Amino acid sequence: MKSPQEVFADYLAGKNLKTTPQRRLILDTLLKQGGHLSSEELYAKVKKRDSSIGQATVYRTLKLLNESGLIEPLDFADGVTRYEPSYGEEHHDHLICERCGNNIEILDKTIENRQEELAKEHGFTLVRHKMYLYGVCPECRKKKG
Amino acid sequence: MKSPQEVFADYLAGKNLKTTPQRRLILDTLLKQGGHLSSEELYAKVKKRDSSIGQATVYRTLKLLNESGLIEPLDFADGVTRYEPSYGEEHHDHLICERCGNNIEILDKTIENRQEELAKEHGFTLVRHKMYLYGVCPECRKKKG
DNA sequence: GTCGATGCAAATGTTTTGCAGAGAG
DNA sequence: CTCTCTGCAAAACATTTGCATCGAC
Numbered sequence A, B: 001m002k003s004p005q006e007v008f009a010d011y012l013a014g015k016n017l018k019t020t021p022q023r024r025l026i027l028d029t030l031l032k033q034g035g036h037l038s039s040e041e042l043y044a045k046v047k048k049r050d051s052s053i054g055q056a057t058v059y060r061t062l063k064l065l066n067e068s069g070l071i072e073p074l075d076f077a078d079g080v081t082r083y084e085p086s087y088g089e090e091h092h093d094h095l096i097c098e099r100c101g102n103n104i105e106i107l108d109k110t111i112e113n114r115q116e117e118l119a120k121e122h123g124f125t126l127v128r129h130k131m132y133l134y135g136v137c138p139e140c141r142k143k144k145g
Numbered sequence C: 001g002t003c004g005a006t007g008c009a010a011a012t013g014t015t016t017t018g019c020a021g022a023g024a025g
Numbered sequence D: 001c002t003c004t005c006t007g008c009a010a011a012a013c014a015t016t017t018g019c020a021t022c023g024a025c
Helices: A004-014 A021-033 A039-049 A055-067 A109-121 A138-143 B004-014 B021-033 B039-049 B055-067 B109-121 B138-143
Strands: A071-075 A081-085 A093-097 A103-106 A125-136 B071-075 B081-085 B093-097 B103-106 B125-136
Touching: A004 A021, A004 A055, A021 A039, A021 A055, A021 A081, A039 A055, A039 A081, A055 A071, A055 A081, A109 A125, A109 B109, A109 B125, A125 B109, B004 B021, B004 B055, B021 B039, B021 B055, B021 B081, B039 B055, B039 B081, B055 B071, B055 B081, B109 B125
Parallel strands: A093 A125, B093 B125
Antiparallel strands: A071 A081, A093 A103, A125 B125, B071 B081, B093 B103
16 A cells, blocks of 8 residues: 555645645654644644745645645534545544534544435535534533433 | 514514614515625615615624524635525525535434434533535536536 | 746735714614 | 614625745656
8 A cells, every 4th residue: 555645745746846845744644643624723733843834835735635636635614624535534424512523533434434425315426525423522511311 | 483584583682772764674675585695785675675784784783693503604705705594494404506606505304313423422412513515516617517 | 058946025805893873773 | 661673784604716936747
């Protein structure tokens, strides 16, 4: 299996785009960090390693990484788009606590299968899906309510 | 069952807020229109009936309507938040065509039940969920690819 | 060298907020 | 009468874009 770095380089090369130090640094930081970073948060982290980097480059690179299939945008309904590394990772959805923002990755074959069937029943070819479960986690429930 | 207008009036009264002509007009327009309106689109429709109304009032009222449980925000991943009337309506999810933007409302008990179970398995109390299936509709598939 | 990439600042698009006057309870 | 509401314009956000310069290939 190719490394994410290779995948990115190949994607760029295939579109006559260039592999620059900034792009490498951004991918590298994102992979090391993992998790669910917003562009802003990623920018801050990247800036620590190269203070001359610009915000726009981070946004532009995130777009490329998404197109190359290396990362996935997430929407936790708080106004910012977050990203998570998705290359080589099994797909999963998110269970989010509405009180503390904590979130757990979930995966359920029953649901995945039904989604595929449902799309088919309507004649659709399913490309991707997003599922977010919002609730209250055990810790927050104990605290109040 | 209470009418949406009553629900809204009760919600406002309960918070010592006021039932104004603007708020009534916005709710009324939204209900008559149904569907998946963005704030911008709703503002345009409302303005036809009362040209003196302001954008901000529409945003503020949408927030109140959401809190009162009358409408539901939707995210079709196109940068704008849309709203749909949800009071007295059975919950449903959305199957969206990535090419033409057309979308179909779907509901599946198997999935709904599994979601509830999944949350429970992690100790969460499920409050709500969002599921979007993105694909290509039959018409668009015929046209190309 | 050439053409894409970068950093900066300005622009964009959506949503929020401050404020002074208007109006519901 | 008292607070909340409204419209307006300005502000606040996240994100995108134009441009001159820089640098990967």
